[in-house]
Amino acid sequence: MSEIRASSVTTSGAPQPTSPTGAADREFTVKERSQLQQAFRRFLRHRLAVLSLVLFILIVLLAFVGPLIWKYKYTDITPDNSQPPSPAHPFGTDSLGHDWFAQVLRGLQQSVKVALCIAIVASTLGVVWGGVSGYYRGISDSVLMRLADLILTIPAIALAAALGNIGGGTWWMIALVLGGLSAPLVARAVRGVVLSLREQEFVEAARALGASDRWIILRHLVPNAFAVVIVYATLLVATGILSETALSFIGFGVHPPDTSLGLLIYQAQSAVQTRPWLFYFPGLFIILIALTVNFIGDGLRDAFDPRQTRQRR
Amino acid sequence: MLAYVIRRIFVSIPILIGSTILVFIMVKFSGDPLEGLKMRNPPPPRQTILNEEHRLRLDKPVWEQYWLWLKGLVLHGDFGPSVHGNINIGHELGDRLFVTLRLVVLSVLIALIFAVITGVVSAVKQYSATDYSFTFLGFLFLAMPSFWFAILLKSAGIAYNQATGTEAFFTIGEKSVLLTDDSGWGQFKDIAGHMVLPTISLALISYAAWSRFQRASMLEVLNSDYVRLARAKGLRSRQVLVRHALRTALIPLTTVTALDIAALLGGAVITEMVFQWHGLGDYLLRSIRDHDAYAMMGWLLVSAIIVIVFNLIADLLYSVLDPRIRYE
Numbered sequence A: 001m002s003e004i005r006a007s008s009v010t011t012s013g014a015p016q017p018t019s020p021t022g023a024a025d026r027e028f029t030v031k032e033r034s035q036l037q038q039a040f041r042r043f044l045r046h047r048l049a050v051l052s053l054v055l056f057i058l059i060v061l062l063a064f065v066g067p068l069i070w071k072y073k074y075t076d077i078t079p080d081n082s083q084p085p086s087p088a089h090p091f092g093t094d095s096l097g098h099d100w101f102a103q104v105l106r107g108l109q110q111s112v113k114v115a116l117c118i119a120i121v122a123s124t125l126g127v128v129w130g131g132v133s134g135y136y137r138g139i140s141d142s143v144l145m146r147l148a149d150l151i152l153t154i155p156a157i158a159l160a161a162a163l164g165n166i167g168g169g170t171w172w173m174i175a176l177v178l179g180g181l182s183a184p185l186v187a188r189a190v191r192g193v194v195l196s197l198r199e200q201e202f203v204e205a206a207r208a209l210g211a212s213d214r215w216i217i218l219r220h221l222v223p224n225a226f227a228v229v230i231v232y233a234t235l236l237v238a239t240g241i242l243s244e245t246a247l248s249f250i251g252f253g254v255h256p257p258d259t260s261l262g263l264l265i266y267q268a269q270s271a272v273q274t275r276p277w278l279f280y281f282p283g284l285f286i287i288l289i290a291l292t293v294n295f296i297g298d299g300l301r302d303a304f305d306p307r308q309t310r311q312r313r
Numbered sequence B: 001m002l003a004y005v006i007r008r009i010f011v012s013i014p015i016l017i018g019s020t021i022l023v024f025i026m027v028k029f030s031g032d033p034l035e036g037l038k039m040r041n042p043p044p045p046r047q048t049i050l051n052e053e054h055r056l057r058l059d060k061p062v063w064e065q066y067w068l069w070l071k072g073l074v075l076h077g078d079f080g081p082s083v084h085g086n087i088n089i090g091h092e093l094g095d096r097l098f099v100t101l102r103l104v105v106l107s108v109l110i111a112l113i114f115a116v117i118t119g120v121v122s123a124v125k126q127y128s129a130t131d132y133s134f135t136f137l138g139f140l141f142l143a144m145p146s147f148w149f150a151i152l153l154k155s156a157g158i159a160y161n162q163a164t165g166t167e168a169f170f171t172i173g174e175k176s177v178l179l180t181d182d183s184g185w186g187q188f189k190d191i192a193g194h195m196v197l198p199t200i201s202l203a204l205i206s207y208a209a210w211s212r213f214q215r216a217s218m219l220e221v222l223n224s225d226y227v228r229l230a231r232a233k234g235l236r237s238r239q240v241l242v243r244h245a246l247r248t249a250l251i252p253l254t255t256v257t258a259l260d261i262a263a264l265l266g267g268a269v270i271t272e273m274v275f276q277w278h279g280l281g282d283y284l285l286r287s288i289r290d291h292d293a294y295a296m297m298g299w300l301l302v303s304a305i306i307v308i309v310f311n312l313i314a315d316l317l318y319s320v321l322d323p324r325i326r327y328e
Helices: A034-046 A047-069 A098-136 A138-153 A156-163 A173-198 A202-209 A211-251 A261-271 A278-304 A306-311 B003-028 B047-057 B062-076 B089-124 B128-145 B145-164 B184-222 B225-232 B237-274 B281-288 B291-321
Strands: A005-009 A031-036
Touching: A005 A047, A031 A034, A031 A173, A031 B237, A034 A047, A034 A278, A047 A278, A047 B062, A098 A138, A098 A173, A098 A211, A098 A261, A098 A278, A138 A173, A138 B003, A138 B237, A138 B291, A156 A173, A156 A211, A156 B003, A156 B062, A156 B281, A173 A211, A173 A306, A202 A211, A211 A261, A211 A278, A211 B237, A261 B145, A278 B128, A278 B145, A306 B047, B003 B062, B003 B291, B062 B291, B089 B128, B089 B184, B089 B237, B089 B281, B128 B184, B145 B184, B145 B281, B184 B237, B225 B237, B237 B281, B237 B291
Parallel strands: none
Antiparallel strands: A005 A031
């Protein structure tokens, strides 16, 4: 993104007109910052978003490092069954004697893994889909966008339930299917951005200078559409974890003996009153993830598009 | 107006055909409808399998299967053969349609009413304690898995019933199996009683997103010049809010609602599962489990029609809200 630069005065942070002569002969210290650096600084000022990011990273660490450290594995059956939370079993145990903390850690790991993959698959596919559609327009645009409309009229969970079983219900198949079904959303947004960008002067200038399609797409359109994509990708982690757990809950996602947060809640649904810890802990983690990710997404949106925040502060 | 509606219905036919083709191909990939039969122990005679294959049209190429399905549907209203030979998919869908539809329609209405009220209040009293609490609730419900919340509501209902020793909340099924009072009023009361908790749980999920949306669009309108002008003219603030601002601020929400209908139908699948309703969602889950291809097709066709009808209603509402839009 090196060619889209704007320098800014360090003290105020407000964008100043770019000086062609550079910073050397100015009396203030002026540092040149790329768009990305500016966005990053604005993000850091969004306290709730930063706090959420820290919390989210901690949860992800817990999901991937926790199972290696914790004394029980999710497959272990301990002699204690139906124990309420205690120092030995922080989240209690189920009726078979599974340590529920180990179960939740495993479920968390699977759910986070699937949610992150959904975001990656959907945004990659969506960028290509929307980019091609918006840049080339014409027939390919109509065909691709009608296909996106079709997919969006069909309840995603129904299609995912029907298709998720193809690979025998492995986690990457679920991620692939759910990611593919969310891609049209990203594609629509990216197409909108590309359509408005390609008419702008700097793209025209690049073309006049003899830039190839490839150059224009990679060096001009992609960096400028980046903000939209990164916000969508973040929010897709939140919807991704909600749809994966829902899918596992209705029985078409992650299968036993493996587990996911949705599956744990399914198994605990009859125990809400007798052994509430089985039900509340997995749900709490889903809420925590979706909540923090939504806040991060909000912070990113504000950071990349400061014009939107005008009314907020 | 009528001409517009008729034209829109004709335009939606290619969309329906397109989505059924897409789904048909996907369903074909999703599994073998005869898996249950073939895995049976002792194995059934070869002739039985061949007969079933013929009955389910599996011995024909895929495009011909689709063509036969479409022809049967259009000419005879036949939804195709089910894996369960004694079940007529059309009857099954018809019986369950209204169970699901009353859940979805009522949820949409409740979610919309609450979303508009809280969105407007939040926007008018921006940054007040009320705004912050609605915002907090909105984010919380947005992050809450619908099935988790539904189970929570259900168990709260059960706990209340146990504590008071009454049957205040019905938590299982869409109606009582044995009804003592089977007069019209008694039946209505029974069905309404069963709807309370499922409707709330389905409505809350969309409410969260819609109220955030309504707040944003209301804020935008409130900061626009024509609202400032209306205020400057000395109109009463109630009139400015309702007649000038709210009417315009409802237009974006209409679009979002129409777009979310597909997701709501998906949400109904989960709500029906938790509350053990015998609606379309329950039928879908069973069909997927049995690899009942034509039943899945039937479900997807019905829900695609519902989505299209809701979109049409949304488009007609535009013309009510925005006098510049006229459908000829």
